[in-house]
Amino acid sequence: MTRRREPYIAADFEVVPAPALLGAEIRGLDLARPLGAATIVALEAAWAEHLVLLWRDQQLTVEQHVALGRSFGALEDMSYVGLVDGLPREILVIANEPSLNDDLAAPEHYRQGFKFHRVQWHSDNSYRAIPPRGSVLHVIESPATGGATLFADMYAAYEHLPDDLRRAIVGRWAIHDPSLNSANVLRRGATPPADVSQGTGPRHPLVRRHPVTGRDALYLGRRPYAYIGGYDVATSEELLDRLWAHATDARFVWQREANRPGDVFLWDNRCVMHARDPLNPFARRLAHRVQILGEPPLAGGKGAARPSAASCVAARPDASEESS
Numbered sequence: 001m002t003r004r005r006e007p008y009i010a011a012d013f014e015v016v017p018a019p020a021l022l023g024a025e026i027r028g029l030d031l032a033r034p035l036g037a038a039t040i041v042a043l044e045a046a047w048a049e050h051l052v053l054l055w056r057d058q059q060l061t062v063e064q065h066v067a068l069g070r071s072f073g074a075l076e077d078m079s080y081v082g083l084v085d086g087l088p089r090e091i092l093v094i095a096n097e098p099s100l101n102d103d104l105a106a107p108e109h110y111r112q113g114f115k116f117h118r119v120q121w122h123s124d125n126s127y128r129a130i131p132p133r134g135s136v137l138h139v140i141e142s143p144a145t146g147g148a149t150l151f152a153d154m155y156a157a158y159e160h161l162p163d164d165l166r167r168a169i170v171g172r173w174a175i176h177d178p179s180l181n182s183a184n185v186l187r188r189g190a191t192p193p194a195d196v197s198q199g200t201g202p203r204h205p206l207v208r209r210h211p212v213t214g215r216d217a218l219y220l221g222r223r224p225y226a227y228i229g230g231y232d233v234a235t236s237e238e239l240l241d242r243l244w245a246h247a248t249d250a251r252f253v254w255q256r257e258a259n260r261p262g263d264v265f266l267w268d269n270r271c272v273m274h275a276r277d278p279l280n281p282f283a284r285r286l287a288h289r290v291q292i293l294g295e296p297p298l299a300g301g302k303g304a305a306r307p308s309a310a311s312c313v314a315a316r317p318d319a320s321e322e323s324s
């Protein structure tokens with residue numbers, strides 16, 4: 001599939017590709033209204049083509065946000081992170097509330113959150129056996145500067161790997177360690193592995209085949225305590241450092257200056273990594289996110305089997321609290 005770079009019409013909306021390898025703004029849809037079947041089919045196609053979709057100036061209730069997420073698949077139950085003020089169980093709150101940052105009595109789910117910190121490059125919840133396929137983020141409050149969500153194209157990162165690096169990882173898996181969140185803060189009760197080769201996180205293929213597009217993507221997930229099977233730790237570290245430097249190179253990134261209140265993002269965790277710029281600690285930020293249930297990652301690379309329908313069966317989540 002060749003990604004279009006010029007604006008075009010699909011179904012009842014306009015697609016305006018971002019000036020990057022990935023990303024597109026969708027214009028002409030009010031997400032507060034139920035989407036028709038033909039619209040959803042066309043949005044799925046646009047999502048597969050551009051990997052990240054952005055709508056601007058949307059006003060959604062939490063119920064409308066949940067309904068939007070369900071347009072793309074069953075959603076995960078986020079209630080184990082902590083229900084907030086009677087919000088639907090599918091909603092995860094991502095906030096920086098300055099008045100709470102020095103408050104030791106702040107709710108646990110807030111103290112465990114990212115607040116104003118930089119969020120490192122990652123793919124949501126890759127430390128789970130079945131990571132979510134996609135995420136829908138609704139930005140409700142956001143400062144004029146700082147806190148932008150950035151995205152990187154992992155299809156392109158894989159396709160442009162140096163040959164020696166590609167040969168070193170095709171057919172191999174990596175451990176995705178859950179000890180740190182994406183702000184590099186130790187999760188409550190977590191103990192990092194003393195030897196990364198003995199880590200308990202799931203093993204996912206480094207080259208991941210997308211079950212919808214059939215394309216291969218680099219699947220790194222998260223850097224801390226990662227380990228590539230089949231190598232000694234020093235070699236694994238060297239390879240991972242090279243892979244991460246390559247994958248987050250500016251040429252693969254949709255650089256963005258800021259998020260705006262009313263922004264809604266839909267991204268694909270199977271072929272996209274994302275990060276978030278830090279923000280002023282005294283600036284309020286509020287976003288809600290829902291996650292779309294995923295499937296076990298499929299191995300890609302030369303000679304890998306084509307995805308089958310049976311391999312795409314969604315499963316229940318285990319743990320999840322990453323956000324952007």
Ligand SMILES: [Fe+2]
Pocket residue numbers: 122123124182274322323324
């Ligand atoms: Fe995230």
